Amino acid sequence: MASERSSSGGGGLELGQFLRARRTQTRPDQVGLTVGTGLRRTPGLRREELATLAGMSIDYYVRLERGKETRPSPSVLDALARALHLDDAEHQHLRELAARAARYAPEPPPPPSRTVGPHLRLLLETMRPNPAYVISRSMELLAWNPGGLALYAGLADWPATQRNLARYLFLHPTARTLFPDWEYQVRGCVARLRAQAGIDPDAPDLTSLVGELLLKSPDFAKLWERYDVVGRKKPQKTFHHPQVGVLTLTGQSMHLEDTPGQRLGVYTAEPGTPDHDAMLLLDLTAPQPAGHPEAKVGQQPRTES
Structure with a gap:
């Protein structure tokens, strides 16, 4: 055969x-x-x-x-x-x-763009109060609206260049309390990264992140060894948020045209529900971009010297 x-x-x-x-x-x-009943090595x-x-x-x-x-x-x-x-x-x-x-060894593909255009930043702003963000294939947070960043409690404390949802799940101390089903969330996260790295194992953005997490997180290393490539996703995600309490939101993720490797993530809640009220509160209390609403979404306020 x-x-x-x-x-x-x-x-x-x-x-x-x-x-x-x-x-x-x-x-x-x-x-x-x-x-048989004998021990299998x-x-x-x-x-x-x-x-x-x-x-x-x-x-x-x-x-x-x-x-x-x-x-x-x-x-x-x-x-x-x-x-x-x-x-x-x-x-x-x-x-x-x-x-x-x-076809090994293929010509290495060009690195995915980390640039988020003004039309996408405007789209993020118009989605408020729904938390929304743009991430790369390696789960780097590239752009966000106020609720999109504040939803991941404590992520704003990290420098913008370190904000990565996989890094947050495994290395941020708040992540395990933010998600009551943390084990489920991290299994899906590793499966998505495993699938990406399997077909482009030499990509610098993926190898750098995976190398860091293998070194710093035994939980990540154990899941990486399993080589699962299918991440089961629930339609809803519950957050035990330290600022606004418990809220359950429906998440949607979609690939963006003309921006290879980038995905738009957005969370919604039914208007009039406690979850929607909590989402509104999150948006209102989150740090706003400088000069809002004219300032570009996802940029840090500039300080005058």
Whole structure:
């Protein structure tokens, strides 16, 4: 079934890491295998078990997992996805990793823009009192309206260049109390970063952030090792905010045209509800940009010397 061609190159390493992570987190009973009562030294499936389930030789699968085989055919990828019970998003990520491995080493893509145009800053302002912001693919906070920054309590205390939602979740002391479901939030955060880094592992913006969090947060390192690429998202998010109390908001995130890698995030609440009242209070009490409303949203007030 499998093409036995092999080639070398770093592009296959990420593919191999993903396969190993999925294999070691798949229990035999999940794929219909019956195991004895003896102690299994290998977590999850053994390599030979997965190779058999996918209909390929053990030697070929070992080369895949070690990054030495970089041109698996579509039928091989589909067989592995079926054997590992991957969902649609994980299956697509497997295809993207294989495509990258086949053309390694590609010309590095240009770094994503960190520039937010005046039309987007105006859009953020018109969304008030709804908290809104623009973030990069590595979750850098690029622009915001007052509520969009104040919603993440304590984030404004950091310099603008350090404001990153992933960094906030793992390293800011307020994050664990702000989110009652902190564990759920960080799993989704790491999955999104893992998916991005898997298809562009040499990107400086991603490698810098991931390297910092691996060094500073054992929780991040543990989740990164799992190599989950699907972040489950709830339609609503609850904040235990130190200034305005508990509020539950509906979040929406969307990619922006003509700005690769940038996303707009906005939170809403039904008018007339306590959540909406708290959102209004957050907007009113948040620090305003200098010269509001004419000043550009997301810029720090300038002080005269």
